[in-house]
Amino acid sequence: MTFVDSFALLSSRLFSTSKFFIRAKFLCRPCGFHMDVRYETRSTMEVVNVPPIVCTYRQALRTFDVQGKNELPQNLSKLKAMMDVLKAEDLGFDKSLSNPATWVKPNKAPCTYIEVFQNRQINMSIFVLKPGFKMPLHDHPHMHGLLKVISGAVKIRAFTEYPLKEVLNHVDFQTRAKLEAARLAQGLHKKRKLFAQITNSSTCSEISETCTLTPTISNYHEIEALEMPAAFFDILSPPYDTLIEGIGPRRCRYYNVVNSISTNLVELHETEVPTCFYCDQAPYLGPVLV
Numbered sequence: 372m373t374f375v376d377s378f379a380l381l382s383s384r385l386f387s388t389s390k391f392f393i394r395a396k397f398l399c400r401p402c403g404f405h406m407d408v409r410y411e412t413r414s415t416m417e418v419v420n421v422p423p424i425v426c427t428y429r430q431a432l433r434t435f436d437v438q439g440k441n442e443l444p445q446n447l448s449k450l451k452a453m454m455d456v457l458k459a460e461d462l463g464f465d466k467s468l469s470n471p472a473t474w475v476k477p478n479k480a481p482c483t484y485i486e487v488f489q490n491r492q493i494n495m496s497i498f499v500l501k502p503g504f505k506m507p508l509h510d511h512p513h514m515h516g517l518l519k520v521i522s523g524a525v526k527i528r529a530f531t532e533y534p535l536k537e538v539l540n541h542v543d544f545q546t547r548a549k550l551e552a553a554r555l556a557q558g559l560h561k562k563r564k565l566f567a568q569i570t571n572s573s574t575c576s577e578i579s580e581t582c583t584l585t586p587t588i589s590n591y592h593e594i595e596a597l598e599m600p601a602a603f604f605d606i607l608s609p610p611y612d613t614l615i616e617g618i619g620p621r622r623c624r625y626y627n628v629v630n631s632i633s634t635n636l637v638e639l640h641e642t643e644v645p646t647c648f649y650c651d652q653a654p655y656l657g658p659v660l661v
């Protein structure tokens with residue numbers, strides 16, 4: 372799966388830059404789901420020297436491995452704890468992207484995307500936002516996500532559908548999936564309208580904890596860089612460019628707040644992909660992920 376294939380499904384427009392190359396594709400091969408076994412057989416010295424991002428990568432694979440579904444809560448909190456202490460240097464982050472001068476160049480996209488790793492279970496990436504740029508309000512259908520600011524500061528507003536939807540049981544999900552699949556097959560996409568509660572409205576910087584979202588809690592968010600460029604490291608599972616079983620492609624949908632019902636309750640309407648949101652790309656320059 373190429374970057375362009377995957378990111379097209381995130382519904383953003385891509386601009387290539389001369390800096391882009393596919394080092395990450397060659398360096399970050401998935402190693403299967405038995406990393407812990409191999410890991411344990413290594414010498415103590417090797418274990419001590421494992422870079423933090425490699426530990427995080429291994430923990431992310433373990434967390435979202437379908438075989439480990441029952442340990443998801445424990446594994447998620449381990450993964451969050453590892454991300455809480457990640458720094459820009461751990462990811463080989465190019466400091467020039469934190470320089471405001473980089474963002475005033477003619478034709479520079481307002482967002483730079485760095486793919487760190489992707490397979491069918493997880494997507495690990497870095498987004499860098501131009502000063503003052505807001506990544507529009509969007510959702511993460513049936514996905515988990517963790518977001519750690521590694522440079523600058525962002526204002527995050529996260530929303531939870533109201534009233535809170537329980538996780539559907541298998542039969543209900545199949546029924547809904549059939550209806551949605553039938554609509555999509557006819558080329559009809561029903562634009563969503565919903566009420567949502569603001570479940571997080573805060574400013575996060577590199578010293579802040581990792582923000583999390585689940586298929587039901589804080590699944591909608593918008594992220595705005597403050598007066599300096601800002602970067603955050605993101606882990607999503609499953610990635611956008613996978614199928615939702617029984618429905619079809621996992622689309623990223625965008626929303627407008629059309630009405631404020633009270634201080635923390637709003638009405639959201641799905642909207643077209645905002646034309647202001649497009650990204651260029653830069654390579655991952657951090658440690659090899661094995």
Ligand SMILES: [Fe+2]
Nearest residue numbers: 509510511592
């Ligand atoms: Fe997001």
